[in-house]
Amino acid sequence: MALLEIRGLRAEVDGQEILKGIDLEIDSGQVHAIMGPNGSGKSTLSYVLSGRDGYEVTGGEVLLDGKDLLVMDPEERACEGVFLGFQYPVEIPGVPGTTFLKTAVNAVRRYRGESEFDAMQFVKFVRGKAKEFNMSDDMLKRSVNSGFSGGEKKRNEVLQMAVLEPRLAVLDETDSGLDIDALKLVADGVNTMRSPDRAMLMITHYQRLLDYVVPDVIHVLFGGQIVKSGPKELALELEKEGYYQFFETAA
Amino acid sequence: MVVNTQTIEQVQSATESYKYGFVTDIEMDHAPKGLSEDIVRFISAKKEEPEWLLEWRLKAYHRWLTMPEPAWAKVSHSPIDYQDSYYYAAPKSPDDGPKSLDEVDPKLLETYEKLGIPLKEQEMLAGVAVDAVFDSVSVATTYKAKLEEQGIIFCSISEAVQRCPKLVQQYMGSVVPYADNKHSCLNSAVYTDGSFVYIPKGVRCPMELSTYFRINAENTGQFERTLIIADEGSYVSYLEGCTAPMRDENQLHAAVVELVALDDAEIKYSTVQNWYPGDEEGRGGIYNFVTKRGACRGRNSKISWTQIETGSAITWKYPSCILEGDNSVGEFYSVAITNNRQQADTGTKMIHIGRNTSSTIISKGISAGRADQTYRGLVKIMPKASGARNYTQCDSLLIGDECGAHTVPYIESRNTSAKVEHEATTAKISEDQLFYCLQRGMSEEEAVALIVNGFCREVMQQLPMEFAVEAQKLVGISLEGSVG
Numbered sequence: 002m003a004l005l006e007i008r009g010l011r012a013e014v015d016g017q018e019i020l021k022g023i024d025l026e027i028d029s030g031q032v033h034a035i036m037g038p039n040g041s042g043k044s045t046l047s048y049v050l051s052g053r054d055g056y057e058v059t060g061g062e063v064l065l066d067g068k069d070l071l072v073m074d075p076e077e078r079a080c081e082g083v084f085l086g087f088q089y090p091v092e093i094p095g096v097p098g099t100t101f102l103k104t105a106v107n108a109v110r111r112y113r114g115e116s117e118f119d120a121m122q123f124v125k126f127v128r129g130k131a132k133e134f135n136m137s138d139d140m141l142k143r144s145v146n147s148g149f150s151g152g153e154k155k156r157n158e159v160l161q162m163a164v165l166e167p168r169l170a171v172l173d174e175t176d177s178g179l180d181i182d183a184l185k186l187v188a189d190g191v192n193t194m195r196s197p198d199r200a201m202l203m204i205t206h207y208q209r210l211l212d213y214v215v216p217d218v219i220h221v222l223f224g225g226q227i228v229k230s231g232p233k234e235l236a237l238e239l240e241k242e243g244y245y246q247f248f249e250t251a252a
Numbered sequence: 253m254v255v256n257t258q259t260i261e262q263v264q265s266a267t268e269s270y271k272y273g274f275v276t277d278i279e280m281d282h283a284p285k286g287l288s289e290d291i292v293r294f295i296s297a298k299k300e301e302p303e304w305l306l307e308w309r310l311k312a313y314h315r316w317l318t319m320p321e322p323a324w325a326k327v328s329h330s331p332i333d334y335q336d337s338y339y340y341a342a343p344k345s346p347d348d349g350p351k352s353l354d355e356v357d358p359k360l361l362e363t364y365e366k367l368g369i370p371l372k373e374q375e376m377l378a379g380v381a382v383d384a385v386f387d388s389v390s391v392a393t394t395y396k397a398k399l400e401e402q403g404i405i406f407c408s409i410s411e412a413v414q415r416c417p418k419l420v421q422q423y424m425g426s427v428v429p430y431a432d433n434k435h436s437c438l439n440s441a442v443y444t445d446g447s448f449v450y451i452p453k454g455v456r457c458p459m460e461l462s463t464y465f466r467i468n469a470e471n472t473g474q475f476e477r478t479l480i481i482a483d484e485g486s487y488v489s490y491l492e493g494c495t496a497p498m499r500d501e502n503q504l505h506a507a508v509v510e511l512v513a514l515d516d517a518e519i520k521y522s523t524v525q526n527w528y529p530g531d532e533e534g535r536g537g538i539y540n541f542v543t544k545r546g547a548c549r550g551r552n553s554k555i556s557w558t559q560i561e562t563g564s565a566i567t568w569k570y571p572s573c574i575l576e577g578d579n580s581v582g583e584f585y586s587v588a589i590t591n592n593r594q595q596a597d598t599g600t601k602m603i604h605i606g607r608n609t610s611s612t613i614i615s616k617g618i619s620a621g622r623a624d625q626t627y628r629g630l631v632k633i634m635p636k637a638s639g640a641r642n643y644t645q646c647d648s649l650l651i652g653d654e655c656g657a658h659t660v661p662y663i664e665s666r667n668t669s670a671k672v673e674h675e676a677t678t679a680k681i682s683e684d685q686l687f688y689c690l691q692r693g694m695s696e697e698e699a700v701a702l703i704v705n706g707f708c709r710e711v712m713q714q715l716p717m718e719f720a721v722e723a724q725k726l727v728g729i730s731l732e733g734s735v736g
Binding site for chain 2: 051053054075085087090091092102104105108112161
């Protein structure tokens with residue numbers, strides 16, 4: 002059984018159908034990439050998986066480890082191990098990163114019936130993670146994403162992912178707005194997160210990220226459907242020929 | 253002065269005409285319902301007050317009769333029936349209180365639980381009759397001895413009237429004159445008790461003083477009167493209130509707090525107010541009509557107000573600073589949270605009189621449910637206040653779409669060298685922020701508490717450490733049920 006199973010998923014936003022029947026399976030230990038032009042439904046898919054308000058599922062099902070995700074609240078999904086790396090991480094002024102993450106980690110631990118971390122335990126835990134991921138935990142002393150550069154925001158997302166240890170990580174355009182050094186750092190983080198117990202879904206416009214994080218499977222999302230799937234070489238083909246071929250198919 | 257027996261007789265004879273009767277026992281613990289000159293005399297007699305104080309009370313009472321209710325605040329309530337209250341009740345006998353926590357409202361206990369308040373303290377707060385050998389009493393006694401070593405006077409104001417009448421007579425009413433406003437006037441006439449603090453010259457008070465540690469804390473919350481005097485070069489930090497809701501049956505609270513800072517002295521006054529706010533439909537709840545004012549009399553003196561206001565059905569409160577001394581500093585840090593049907597009209601006045609005086613105002617208002625909230629502030633620069641400076645920042649946060657937030661800043665500058673800055677923002681908790689937190693596993697309530705605490709951080713940081721952690725939890729509890 003695949004870790005993530007999406008079958009015939011349809012969803013609409015403001016009454017307009019965006020996802021038009023998506024089928025996708027990701028096994029534990031695999032990294033899949035979803036590519037596609039603007040407006041094809043990539044971000045919508047990430048929000049539907051994480052349960053954001055305003056994204057209405059009109060058909061199909063999504064199972065994580067056999068459990069029906071679609072009946073769960075967003076926080077429940079998060080506690081079950083769904084992590085969304087945001088395309089535009091949100092600023093929360095006045096809330097130190099440590100406080101934010103500690104609240105999140107303890108919520109998840111509580112859900113799993115584990116004991117909550119106290120302040121000291123948590124600091125130790127986070128320091129260990131930051132070291133493992135070759136990142137400084139300095140940014141956790143600052144308010145969540147406030148005044149962060151684009152690169153810092155994305156690194157912060159990766160650090161949060163590392164700390165929360167999700168089963169399924171959905172990374173929405175984690176590469177956007179990054180210079181090459183930041184991209185490498187983020188890619189290293191994502192690679193470190195690869196694990197036999199974890200599935201990852203990377204949403205991206207470009208081949209660039211896939212040079213550093215090599216996916217097992219690439220899917221092309223177009224017009225709310227997956228129109229093509231293939232091995233990593235598919236990315237190169239797309240890079241060369243663009244998405245025009247699908248416009249023709251669609252027409 | 254001895255008890256005026258004649259007055260007591262007068263009161264007793266008057267009781268027959270009271271519909272609800274005169275609740276009294278051999279020791280005369282209760283005055284009859286309602287307010288009259290006799291009641292004022294009765295209170296003063298009960299406290300064996302000197303003549304000047306009785307006269308002062310009576311002047312206040314007669315003035316009160318003629319004063320109109322302040323009508324400028326943006327709050328609404330039905331007229332207060334002053335004759336429907338008791339103005340004097342001696343401390344309740346422990347036998348009247350609940351016998352154990354099992355008899356206390358479970359909702360109250362739930363809140364204590366969430367605030368992480370130790371069991372012993374829960375009992376005290378809920379008014380449970382506790383053993384005479386009670387931890388905090390012995391702690392308080394130890395504290396008291398330590399304070400007295402340094403010449404610090406920290407006692408109830410009634411005790412101070414007996415112990416150091418000159419100080420009380422010199423300073424009481426010198427910052428908030430009895431006729432300042434109708435509520436302060438009422439307080440002056442009928443106040444029953446409160447705290448008194450005197451810090452001698454050059455003494456830095458070695459601990460946070462708190463009403464909480466005043467032994468024999470009497471049931472005097474309704475018309476409380478506090479006077480704090482910091483003599484030259486001294487420092488004191490005073491904590492008022494408690495994050496835990498107190499059991500309280502009085503609806504109207506009209507307290508007066510006066511602070512006096514002499515040359516080079518500093519007073520830091522922190523409040524956490526969490527009285528019963530009424531139910532979700534706005535039934536019940538405390539009317540909190542407080543007059544708080546500090547006078548920076550001396551050069552280089554400083555007064556800093558920090559308040560976390562989460563309770564009460566109506567809050568009407570403007571802790572202010574009169575900056576008389578040259579180079580004196582006034583600060584006001586405020587978080588006010590209103591939920592459900594609560595109303596708050598709160599802010600400050602900074603009156604710059606001396607040269608190079610400076611003031612800072614940071615106000616954070618959070619409104620949820622169908623609550624209404626107003627920041628009302630006055631920065632006044634007098635002609636001689638050359639080089640005066642003020643910085644004001646008022647931020648409002650709205651949760652939901654049925655609440656209101658208003659900012660009414662008055663600035664009056666009569667000196668051209670003054671610098672006055674005002675910034676104001678109004679924001680809503682964004683759906684983006686909320687979803688971001690939920691996606692990391694937090695519940696909606698945790699998320700709101702986190703975001704709001706972030707919004708209030710600048711003010712929270714001003715609180716003494718031991719208060720800050722509880723205050724953060726309190727923010728979350730106050731906003732429960734505000735989202736979703």
